[in-house]
Amino acid sequence: MARACGLGLLLALLLPVVGTSLPGTVVRLNEAVLSYVSEIGKAPLQQALQVTVPYFLDWNGEVRQPTRIQISNVHVPQFNLKFIADLGIRMLVAANFTFKVFRVPEPLELTLPVVLLADATVAQGSIRTPVVTISACFPLFNNAAVLEGSASVAPGLLVPVQKHIKAVLRNKLCLSISNLVQGLNVHLGTLIGLNPVGPESQIRYSMINVPSITKDYISLDISAVLFLLGKPIVLPVEASHFVLPAHVGAEGAMATVGLSQDLFDSALLLLQKAGALNLDITGHLKSEDNLLNTSMLGQLIPEVARQFPKPMPVALKVRLGATPVATLRTNNATIQLQPFVEVQAVASNSAFQSLFSFDVVVNLSLQLSMSKVKLQGTTSVLGDIQLTVASSNVGFINANQVRPLMDTLFQKPLLDHLDALLGMGIALPNVVNLHYVNPEVFVYEGYVVISSGLSYQH
Numbered sequence: 001m002a003r004a005c006g007l008g009l010l011l012a013l014l015l016p017v018v019g020t021s022l023p024g025t026v027v028r029l030n031e032a033v034l035s036y037v038s039e040i041g042k043a044p045l046q047q048a049l050q051v052t053v054p055y056f057l058d059w060n061g062e063v064r065q066p067t068r069i070q071i072s073n074v075h076v077p078q079f080n081l082k083f084i085a086d087l088g089i090r091m092l093v094a095a096n097f098t099f100k101v102f103r104v105p106e107p108l109e110l111t112l113p114v115v116l117l118a119d120a121t122v123a124q125g126s127i128r129t130p131v132v133t134i135s136a137c138f139p140l141f142n143n144a145a146v147l148e149g150s151a152s153v154a155p156g157l158l159v160p161v162q163k164h165i166k167a168v169l170r171n172k173l174c175l176s177i178s179n180l181v182q183g184l185n186v187h188l189g190t191l192i193g194l195n196p197v198g199p200e201s202q203i204r205y206s207m208i209n210v211p212s213i214t215k216d217y218i219s220l221d222i223s224a225v226l227f228l229l230g231k232p233i234v235l236p237v238e239a240s241h242f243v244l245p246a247h248v249g250a251e252g253a254m255a256t257v258g259l260s261q262d263l264f265d266s267a268l269l270l271l272q273k274a275g276a277l278n279l280d281i282t283g284h285l286k287s288e289d290n291l292l293n294t295s296m297l298g299q300l301i302p303e304v305a306r307q308f309p310k311p312m313p314v315a316l317k318v319r320l321g322a323t324p325v326a327t328l329r330t331n332n333a334t335i336q337l338q339p340f341v342e343v344q345a346v347a348s349n350s351a352f353q354s355l356f357s358f359d360v361v362v363n364l365s366l367q368l369s370m371s372k373v374k375l376q377g378t379t380s381v382l383g384d385i386q387l388t389v390a391s392s393n394v395g396f397i398n399a400n401q402v403r404p405l406m407d408t409l410f411q412k413p414l415l416d417h418l419d420a421l422l423g424m425g426i427a428l429p430n431v432v433n434l435h436y437v438n439p440e441v442f443v444y445e446g447y448v449v450i451s452s453g454l455s456y457q458h
Contacts, residue, residue, distance in 0.1 A: 024242035025205070026258040027429050028219040033254040033454060034081040034089075040456060042076050048180045049074045049095055051172040056164045058103070058157065069165065072109070073098040085215050088121040088135070091177075097169075098147070101161060109147040110158075112165060115140040118177055122211050122218075132181050137174035141166050187431065194227065195427040201270055202227045205429045217256075219244070222429055224263050226270045233270045235262060242447065249451035250440050257428055257450040259375070264326040264448075267426060268335070272323045276421055277337070281316040281413045291409055292316070294345050297355070300401055303394035304355060308345060315352065316409060317342045326366070333366040333443045334382065340390065341410065355394050358406070361386035362414070366422075370439035370450060374425030379418045381411055433457050 055066040078094035093116040101108040118137040144162040194202035208221040221242075226233040244258035271277050282292060292314040298305025322338040339360050344352040363382040368375060385407055387399050428436070428450065439452035 024208070024239070024260050025222045025224050025263060025429065026219060026242065026244035026256075027222055028217050028244065028256040028258070030217045030252075030254060030256060031083070032252055034083070036254060036454065038079045038081050042079050044180070045079060045093065046074045046076050046095075048176050049076070049097075049173060051169070051176055053099070053165060053168050056101070056161055058160075067161075068102040069161070070100045070102070071097055072100045083213055083215055083218060084119065085213055088119060088213060089218075091116070091118040091120065093118075099144075099165060103157075108161075110144045110161070110165075111147060112144040112162070112169075113142040114169065114173070116173060116177065118174070120181060124207070124210065132184055134174070134178040134181055137177060139170055139173050141169070197226065197267075197270070197426055198274065198276060198421075198424060200229050201274060203426055224266070226266045228270055228274055233266050233273065235265055235269065244447070244449075248444065249442055249449040253440075253451035254454045255436070255450075255452050257452070259428075259448045259450070261326070261328055261446045264328070265323075268324040268326055271421060272320050277320040277324070277339075277418075279318045279413065279417045281318065281409065282313065291405065296405065297343075297345075300405065301356075301394050301397060304345075307394065313346045314355075315344045315346075317344060318410075318414070328443055328446055328448060330445055331443055333368060333448070335364045335366050335379065337362045337364065341406075353393075354391075356392040356397055357390040358399075359388045359390045360410075364418070368441045368443070368448060370436055370441065370452070371425060372435045373427050373430040375428060375441075375448075375450065376425040377419075377422035379415055379422065381415065385411065 050071050053069040053071060056069055058065045058067045075096045075098075076093060077096065078092070080092040082090050084090050095114050095116065097112045097114060099110045099112065101110065116137065116139050119135045121133050121135045123131045123133065144158070144165065146158070194204050197203050204225045204227065205222050206225070208223050212219045212221075239260070239262035242258065242260035242262070244256070248258070249256045293311045294304055294308035294314060295311040297314060298308065318339045318341050320337065320339050324338075325336045327334045327336070337360075339362070340357065341360050342357040343355045345355055347353045362385050364379040365382050367378045367380070369378075370376070385403070387403050387406060389397050389399055430436075433456055435455045435457060436450070437453035437455045439450050442449040442451065
């Protein structure tokens, strides 16, 4: 199984799990990935081609004498892959086989150049899981030659030995390639299942339909379903089919991954439903720079000073009732939050007493980045935080007068909280041990693109 992983990286990448759910993503693998797969695939391919050759029955007088033949080395100087439009991937392998024929009295060493042509197709199985199949395979043989320094051999022996070896390889090489590729179908199971997003949330990718293949790339439409406590997150408005335009992202990248607006909307809806965006902001009363106390508020709101003659701790309870809104524009991603903020103080009986509350609107700039297989984000505040008094138990409140203090108390804890959440990241479609290398993130109108190299690490 391990030997299949290197050769099968490309095919593994091509095959997310199958499903019909939206929102969508698109994974496009470009020509550049083929060279990388060819490079790392040579070693496992050489190992797979070292098949067992049965004994050759040689006439010795009137008796058939069994002669052992062994492949002592397989060297693959050429391993090329290319996309075939509307078909799959074509494989061309040039291999040099070295055989040792254990004849009496001296062993004989032969070399045999072989060219293998094979086509691999991608389909969906009966349970809508990816299936990779070798649809065609043709071994082409040159003539065998005796290695220099090996004992001389009569043509009467070389011809039947060569015929025997070619007959064996004609049957076994294609079967070995097929087994190597078929072994990937188990490995591809790592694409199925749930990738954690948070303690109680996951994301699952699944292939919507068969791949679209051109001579330049293979493209897959993939659905992304987010789950909270085992239940899928459903957008209030039906997600539209996402189509990734041509020629986006970085030129020459191995992989181009497109993420739809709906995926970002689903992720924010998940965070809101999970309560992950809610937070309580508190301060330490004895801290010299603590502004979260009734004395500080009392300087701005007289009724607070009257009700709390002694400094008491204050807490801000931030709750997100409305779903955050993500907006994707060219080179610009933003999030708008509309939290409800209740300001509470500790009363003399240690219970919290509501002082007043605000409806808040915060516009945030979203900076996206990649780490291994995860898309992560950080935020910063855009413009002023908008405050509107929702209720008050301490008389009239001048919002403009309180705003500078609330900005100071509210902004940094909110950004720290959001960055911690977004820093956990969401895994993009991947297989085990596969990482995105030197990724670049591009923001377009209504979608995001990640252009990246790929690295398979055992």
